[in-house]
Amino acid sequence: MNREHLKDIVEEKLAAVEIVDIHTHLFPASFEGMLLWGIDEILTYHYLIAEYFRYSEMEYADFFRLPKSEQADLVWNTLFLERSPVSEAQRGVLTVLKRLGLDVGARSLNVYRDHFRSLTLEQHLDNVFKAAGVKEVVMTNDPFDPQERGIWKQGAAQDPRFKSSLRIDPLLLDYPQVVRTLQAEGYEVDADLGGNSAAEVCRFLEDWIKRIDALYLGASLPATFSAADASLSWRVLKECVLPVCREHGLPLALMLGVKRRVNSGLELAGDSVGKAEIGVVERLCAEYPANKFLVTMLSRENQHELAVTARKFRNLMIFGCWWFLNNPSLIEEITVMRLELLGLSFLPQHSDARVLEHLIYKWDHSRAVLGRVLLEKYEDLLTAGWNLTEEQIEADLGELLGGNFYRFLQA
Ligand code: FIX
Ligand code: ZN
Numbered sequence: 001m002n003r004e005h006l007k008d009i010v011e012e013k014l015a016a017v018e019i020v021d022i023h024t025h026l027f028p029a030s031f032e033g034m035l036l037w038g039i040d041e042i043l044t045y046h047y048l049i050a051e052y053f054r055y056s057e058m059e060y061a062d063f064f065r066l067p068k069s070e071q072a073d074l075v076w077n078t079l080f081l082e083r084s085p086v087s088e089a090q091r092g093v094l095t096v097l098k099r100l101g102l103d104v105g106a107r108s109l110n111v112y113r114d115h116f117r118s119l120t121l122e123q124h125l126d127n128v129f130k131a132a133g134v135k136e137v138v139m140t141n142d143p144f145d146p147q148e149r150g151i152w153k154q155g156a157a158q159d160p161r162f163k164s165s166l167r168i169d170p171l172l173l174d175y176p177q178v179v180r181t182l183q184a185e186g187y188e189v190d191a192d193l194g195g196n197s198a199a200e201v202c203r204f205l206e207d208w209i210k211r212i213d214a215l216y217l218g219a220s221l222p223a224t225f226s227a228a229d230a231s232l233s234w235r236v237l238k239e240c241v242l243p244v245c246r247e248h249g250l251p252l253a254l255m256l257g258v259k260r261r262v263n264s265g266l267e268l269a270g271d272s273v274g275k276a277e278i279g280v281v282e283r284l285c286a287e288y289p290a291n292k293f294l295v296t297m298l299s300r301e302n303q304h305e306l307a308v309t310a311r312k313f314r315n316l317m318i319f320g321c322w323w324f325l326n327n328p329s330l331i332e333e334i335t336v337m338r339l340e341l342l343g344l345s346f347l348p349q350h351s352d353a354r355v356l357e358h359l360i361y362k363w364d365h366s367r368a369v370l371g372r373v374l375l376e377k378y379e380d381l382l383t384a385g386w387n388l389t390e391e392q393i394e395a396d397l398g399e400l401l402g403g404n405f406y407r408f409l410q411a
Contacts, residue, residue, distance in 0.1 A: 002382075003382065010375050013393050013394045014371050019132070019134045019135060022294075022405050023255075024352060024359075025139070026354075027162065028159035029125060030156040030159065036355045036356065037116075039116050043072035044075060046266075046268040048089050050266060051087055053269070069113075093361075099360045100360070128356050131360050132359035132360045136161050136162070137351075138165050141164050164213055165214055165253065166205070166208050167218050169220060172221065185204070187203060187204050193239070198239040201236065201240040205217070209248055216253050217244075217253065218254070221258070221276075223274025223298075225256060227277075246290050249409075251291075251294045251408065254296075256302070257297045273298045273299050275299045276298070278309060281306070281316065282309055282313075285312070285313035292411065294318075294319055296318065298322050298325065300330060306318055310341075310342055314411075317345075317347060318346050320352070326349075332369050332373060336376075347400070
């Protein structure tokens with residue numbers, strides 16, 4: 001295969017690969033009111049709200065009191081009409097509009113609104129999955145959210161494209177608070193994790209794993225999350241979460257390095273980043289070799305040590321360029337480094353889509369970076385005299401964008 005041909009093949013295979021998106025905040029249409037979609041949701045994504053307040057003097061609370069369409073008007077005027085939309089989140093809106101066949105040059109929010117109003121959700125879902133090249137997404141399913149609990153208990157219709165993951169942040173971060181919810185659901189737990197509590201927490205987790213058919217358990221944890229033995233968080237982890245994961249062969253996904261609400265007035269847009277402690281990951285992987293860990297870290301400063309740690313532990317699968325790292329320059333830097341340290345044994349990206357149409361821009365932009373980076377690596381192989389085949393390139397991409405995930409689940 002020559003260099004010209006190689007470029008075409010990488011592009012062709014990347015366009016054709018069907019992606020498994022291992023972390024999103026999306027839901028099927030049957031989850032009444034939980035799936036966000038449409039132009040007003042796209043414009044009020046918390047990434048864009050943070051950017052809106054770079055330019056606006058408005059009181060945060062006044063903004064959040066407005067109906068969503070008025071919030072969207074403000075974001076649109078400020079971030080798209082009054083200046084050029086060069087940030088990654090701004091560019092994402094343009095990619096979505098363009099890929100949905102709308103006239104980006106028209107700059108008419110009302111035309112875009114009319115378009116979304118004319119769609120049926122079911123048809124639109126099919127179109128978005130197709131445009132994004134996504135086969136399956138993993139949801140973030142929160143058993144502590146009353147709305148979601150109700151939906152699962154009623155038994156909403158399933159959509160095979162939507163897989164489940166059990167999100168357990170409050171259990172690890174605020175156990176005394178969740179005790180009341182657990183008690184109200186019939187689990188005999190006390191606030192100190194005494195008596196039969198650990199067994200009851202395990203029962204709670206197992207009931208939910210079964211109810212939602214979870215592919216993994218997950219939590220996003222603060223930069224300060226430490227392995228201090230005596231803490232209640234660590235006890236819940238050791239006595240409940242890890243044994244249940246082990247028992248069911250499920251990975252625990254740890255998303256490390258968030259600083260929640262550094263500016264609480266901004267609500268979801270007020271979360272930030274801190275460098276986390278890689279020692280927590282090393283210790284978990286070393287002390288619990290029969291457990292599997294899917295790990296992503298939010299801080300750029302953690303990326304090198306995280307990739308090195310994955311070289312040391314086969315029960316560690318690193319994934320994604322999360323949130324503030326989901327920018328082309330950083331995805332490129334991180335993906336090159338991971339390829340050089342780990343070969344193809346990682347999951348380069350997840351979308352973290354909160355709004356359905358995010359699937360389109362997040363994957364379009366990441367796919368382009370991945371293509372550039374891989375092409376360079378394949379060119380190096382040609383230079384070294386290695387023979388590349390179309391089949392092998394297709395297989396490599398399949399591993400990176402889905403195969404590695406399922407292989408890790410089965411390991
Ligand atoms: O904790 C998480 O799953 C984060 O991804 C979100 O909470 C965050 O708000 C987000 O949307 C990042 O992309
Ligand atoms: Zn997320």
